Amino acid sequence: MSQPIVDVSNLTVVFSGGRVPVKAVNGVDLKIAAGDAVALLGESGSGKSVTLRALMRLLPEKTARIEADRMTVAGQTVLDLPKQDLTRYRGGIVSMIFQEPALALDPVYTLGDQIAETVVRHEGVSFSEGRKRALDLFERVRIPSPQRRLEAYPHEMSGGMRQRAMIALALACQPKVLLADEPTTALDATVQIQILLLLRELQRELGLAIIFVTHDIGAAVEIADRIAVMYAGRIVEEGPVRTLIREPRHPYTIGLLKSRAHGAMAKGGRLETIPGSPPDLAALPPGCAFAPRCTFVADSCATIQPPVVQISPDHAVRCLQTDATQNAAPKLIEQD
Amino acid sequence: MTFSSIPVGNVKAIEKSEGYWASVLRRFSKDKLAIAALIVIILLIAMALLSPWISPQDPYAGRTLRRLRPIGTDGFPLGTDELGRDMLSRLMVGARMSLLMGVTPVLIAFCVGSTIGILAGFVGGKLNTVLMRTVDVFYAFPSVLLAVALSGALGAGLGNALLSLTIVFIPPIARVAEAVTTQVRSRDYVEAARASGASAFTIVRVHVLGNVVGPIFVYATGLISVSMILASGLSFLGLGVRPPEPEWGLMLNTLRTAIYVQPMVAALPGVMIFITSIAFNLFSDGLRSAMDVKS
Numbered sequence: 142m143s144q145p146i147v148d149v150s151n152l153t154v155v156f157s158g159g160r161v162p163v164k165a166v167n168g169v170d171l172k173i174a175a176g177d178a179v180a181l182l183g184e185s186g187s188g189k190s191v192t193l194r195a196l197m198r199l200l201p202e203k204t205a206r207i208e209a210d211r212m213t214v215a216g217q218t219v220l221d222l223p224k225q226d227l228t229r230y231r232g233g234i235v236s237m238i239f240q241e242p243a244l245a246l247d248p249v250y251t252l253g254d255q256i257a258e259t260v261v262r263h264e265g266v267s268f269s270e271g272r273k274r275a276l277d278l279f280e281r282v283r284i285p286s287p288q289r290r291l292e293a294y295p296h297e298m299s300g301g302m303r304q305r306a307m308i309a310l311a312l313a314c315q316p317k318v319l320l321a322d323e324p325t326t327a328l329d330a331t332v333q334i335q336i337l338l339l340l341r342e343l344q345r346e347l348g349l350a351i352i353f354v355t356h357d358i359g360a361a362v363e364i365a366d367r368i369a370v371m372y373a374g375r376i377v378e379e380g381p382v383r384t385l386i387r388e389p390r391h392p393y394t395i396g397l398l399k400s401r402a403h404g405a406m407a408k409g410g411r412l413e414t415i416p417g418s419p420p421d422l423a424a425l426p427p428g429c430a431f432a433p434r435c436t437f438v439a440d441s442c443a444t445i446q447p448p449v450v451q452i453s454p455d456h457a458v459r460c461l462q463t464d465a466t467q468n469a470a471p472k473l474i475e476q477d
Numbered sequence: 478m479t480f481s482s483i484p485v486g487n488v489k490a491i492e493k494s495e496g497y498w499a500s501v502l503r504r505f506s507k508d509k510l511a512i513a514a515l516i517v518i519i520l521l522i523a524m525a526l527l528s529p530w531i532s533p534q535d536p537y538a539g540r541t542l543r544r545l546r547p548i549g550t551d552g553f554p555l556g557t558d559e560l561g562r563d564m565l566s567r568l569m570v571g572a573r574m575s576l577l578m579g580v581t582p583v584l585i586a587f588c589v590g591s592t593i594g595i596l597a598g599f600v601g602g603k604l605n606t607v608l609m610r611t612v613d614v615f616y617a618f619p620s621v622l623l624a625v626a627l628s629g630a631l632g633a634g635l636g637n638a639l640l641s642l643t644i645v646f647i648p649p650i651a652r653v654a655e656a657v658t659t660q661v662r663s664r665d666y667v668e669a670a671r672a673s674g675a676s677a678f679t680i681v682r683v684h685v686l687g688n689v690v691g692p693i694f695v696y697a698t699g700l701i702s703v704s705m706i707l708a709s710g711l712s713f714l715g716l717g718v719r720p721p722e723p724e725w726g727l728m729l730n731t732l733r734t735a736i737y738v739q740p741m742v743a744a745l746p747g748v749m750i751f752i753t754s755i756a757f758n759l760f761s762d763g764l765r766s767a768m769d770v771k772s
Contacts, residue, residue, distance in 0.1 A: 197672055203602075224676075232674030244665035249687040258683060259673050310673065 146317060146350050147173040147196070150211040154188070154195050154374075158204035161423040165191040167374035170449075175317065178344055178351040180361035180382075182397070183371035186419055189354040192371075193320045196352070197231055198222070215317050233263055236311040240323040242303035246295035252279075252306045253291030256313050263314040278309035282339060301332035305339065312343070319344075321353045325360055337363045358401060362386060367455075370394050373420050373430035380456035390450075390458045390466050392435045399471045429461065437462040437469070504767040511763020517756040525572035534563035536570045536723055545739045556742040558728070559735050564742060568749055571723035574635075575753070578708035578717065578724070579701050581639055586646035587697045593647070594654020595689060599662055599681055609655055616648040624707050628716040638717040642707055646700055653696045654689060661688045691768050698761035702754030709750055725750050 154166040166188040173179050181189045194200050195207050198219060212219045215234050222230055239245035247255055256278060257271030272291070279287030282305040295303055304324060311319060321340065325333040341364055344351050353364050361368050362382055369379040370393060378391035389395050396415040417434035426432065432442040439462060447459045460466065505511060524531075534553070539560035543550075546557040555564040597608040615623065627641030661667065662685070670680050709726025711717035718724040720731065728746040736743045 199668060199671060228674040228676050230674070231672055237669070237672040239665055239669055241665060245669040247666045247670075247684050247687065249691075250683075259675075262679060263674060307669075310669075313673070 144175075145172040146175040146215055147171060147352070148211060148213045149196070149209060152192065152195060152207070152209040152212060154191050154200065154208075155206045156204055157206060158201075159423075163423045164425060165374055165422055166195065167425070169371075169374070169376055171369065171376065173318075173350050173352065175350055176344070176348040177367065178341070178353060178365045179367045179369060180353045180355055180365035181369050181371055181376075182355060182358060182361050184356055184419060186422065187371040188374035189356075189371050190322055191374075193237065193322055193352060193354055196320060197235055197237060198227060199231075199237075229263070232259060232316065233314045234316055235318045235320060236314070236316040237320040237322060238304070238307050238311045238324045241327045242300065242307040243295060243327075245307055246303060246310070248295055251292050251294055252298075252310075256291075256310050259310065259313045274313065275309070278312055279306070281312070281343070282306070282309045284309070299332075300328050301335060304328060304332075304336050308336075308339065308343070312347070315347075316349070318350045318352070321351060323355055324353075326355070326357070333360065334363070340364055358386075358397060370397070373425060374422065375430070375459060377431065377460070378458045380452075384453070384456050387470065388452075388456075389470050390452055390456075390463050391431075391460050392437050392462070392466055392469075393431050395466060395469050395471065396434075396436075429459075435462075437465045501767045505763055508763040508767065510759055511767070514756040514759035514763065517752065518760060521572055521753055521756070522576065524569055525576050528566075528569040528573060532563075532566035532569045534566045536562060536566040537721055538562065545735050545742065547739060548741050555745060556739060558732055558742070564745055567723040567728060568725070568745060571725050571728060571746070572749070574718050574722065574724035575705055575708065575726070575750070578635075578639065578642065578712075579705035579753070579757075582642035582646055582708075583697050583700045583704050585643045586650050586700075587693065589643070590647040590650030591654045591690070591693050594651040594656075594693075595658045595681065595685060597651070598655040598658025599677075599685060601659075601662075605655070609652070612648045612651045615644065616652065620645050620703070621707060621710060624711060625714060625716065628711055633716045633719070635718055638708065638711045642704055642711075645707065646697075646704065649700070650693060650697055654693050657689045657692050658685055661685050664688075695761055695765045695768060698764060699758060701761075702757040705750060705754055705757075709746075 149169060149171040152166055152169040153164065156163045156165055169188070169192055171179070181192065183189050191200070196212070196214065196219065198207070200207065207220060209220060217230060217234065219230070246252065250258070253272055253275045256275035257268055260266060260271035260274045261268055275291055276287055279290060284290050284302060284305050290298070290302070290306070295306070298306065324340070325336050328336060337360060340351065340353075343349060351364070353361065355361050365382055367379065367381050368385045369376045370385070370391065371377065372393050378385065378389065378394045385394065386398065389398060393415070399413040400415060415434055420426065420430050420433070426443065428443040428445055429435070429447050432438050435442065442461055445461065447461045450458050450460065450463050452458055452463065539562040541561055543553070543557050544559060544561045546553050548554070548556045550556055553563050553565070555568065558564055558567065593608055593612065597605040618626070624641050624645045627644055628638050631637035631641060667680055667684055670684050675683070708717055709724070709729065712724050712726035713730040718727050720727060725746040729750075732743040732746065
């Protein structure tokens with residue numbers, strides 16, 4: 142990877158709002174090349190969304206402490222950006238789409254006005270210039286009769302159209318990195334795949350880097366070049382989509398793949414689950430956070446924080462038992 | 478990367494979907510009661526504005542010989558008051574003062590109260606506590622008592638009455654503004670705006686104001702009738718408008734001595750206050766339901 146556009150090293154986020162500080166992110170390392178799509182996969186509370194918001198410095202400054210050895214996006218050191226540069230950085234270099242487009246669009250303005258307003262604010266062009274850009278964007282995200290939809294209010298559109306409009310809004314100022322926070326979770330299955338395909342297309346056309354947060358392996362496989370699996374605020378396994386699906390080495394990834402109904406299950410068999418529940422982020426164990434739920438657990442797991450093991454140049458796992466997990470991957474039914 | 482236009486079929490007729498305010502107007506115009514209230518309000522305002530030219534008699538000229546004539550007397554369709562002045566003319570001219578005292582305090586309080594509330598709601602934290610608890614101190618007094626106490630302390634007179642009424646209406650408006658702003662602040666679209674690089678000022682100007690002004694405005698319209706009643710009360714106590722200036726509350730006060738002689742005439746200013754406040758209340762109700770986008 143020559144010059145990564147997103148380069149994060151040892152990112153930690155601690156929330157100190159409550160009685161006990163909560164470690165939401167515990168040393169995330171992430172490198173993303175320009176034009177690459179990476180899916181952050183993990184269950185609720187694994188720190189996926191917090192990582193995204195830390196990248197944009199959207200977390201509440203009073204309660205969230207963000208630290209990192211290095212966090213650069215397109216050459217900008219995110220944590221050192223002063224306020225006025227931050228407003229240019231957000232939207233101009235990195236922008237974000239949200240889970241629920243119905244809530245993420247302002248109900249009292251037309252979509253065209255919202256997009257034009259953002260363009261005017263960032264680029265200082267005239268309002269009619271902004272409207273022209275909005276029309277371009279609506280065509281680009283394949284909204285039918287775009288001219289008319291520009292005059293529509295968010296509540297007048299369907300969920301899929303709203304998410305397209307949200308994507309148009311996020312792309313308004315030609316960002317280099319797009320952060321997607323479960324953008325398909327609130328949509329119907331048929332609309333989900335359309336949005337995923339659209340994102341994939343836009344990524345190729347515009348050379349966008351995408352970080353796609355999801356808990357849906359299917360969506361991750363569809364959109365991403367690489368997958369990073371998160372557990373308890375750490376990336377526990379990272380690799381290209383094919384490798385990760387076919388040869389997962391972390392017990393958590395294996396568990397996730399086994400607990401899918403699709404492809405991994407014989408007829409009449411019971412769906413496998415991962416026993417136990419995610420750890421309390423306010424009281425993490427000293428060793429591997431997954432150890433209490435792990436089927437491959439050994440004594441050392443409870444005391445030693447697993448280091449990164451490079452299985453191959455682009456496949457990394459944080460696990461002490463990589464030898465044991467070598468042949469534990471669930472068989473996939475060949476689809477291609 | 479560039480955004481080149483992709484040719485789009487033939488979108489010939491660009492029909493413009495109606496704007497927000499157009500749709501509010503459409504829903505409002507279907508509400509018969511609200512429209513009736515609006516017509517009454519317009520008539521009252523027209524009457525107040527035109528009163529110097531359309532009032533049939535001089536509202537200040539009294540004659541002892543024709544005191545307290547009943548309704549329907551020749552030349553005095555609504556009778557005369559205790560000094561023999563034409564009731565119809567006095568009610569018309571009195572509308573000016575009464576409407577002024579109903580609308581002005583609410584308008585000023587709307588500006589000041591919303592500013593305080595939005596500021597407190599958006600900034601939050603210590604500023605919120607300081608501002609809102611201060612507001613609560615004023616809110617703790619019953620509004621009539623506060624208005625009377627303030628104008629009593631400031632001294633009688635129109636300006637002081639308006640000032641004290643304004644102070645009375647700032648706390649409730651600020652509280653509504655703060656509540657709505659706190660709600661809006663935690664909405665996803667505010668975070669989305671921050672994620673697209675909007676500064677705090679832009680967020681307040683565009684997203685908070687846009688979503689907050691409607692509800693506050695509706696609430697404030699409802700306060701106009703309260704303000705009129707309070708203003709009448711102040712005049713009744715001699716703290717607002719001075720005689721012989723006609724004002725409905727004051728007229729009610731001076732005519733109360735005639736309640737056994739000419740009850741119908743004595744009740745007329747009260748009827749006017751009643752009609753006006755009902756009209757403003759119904760108007761505000763209609764506005765509230767018309768502004769609800771989801772319905």
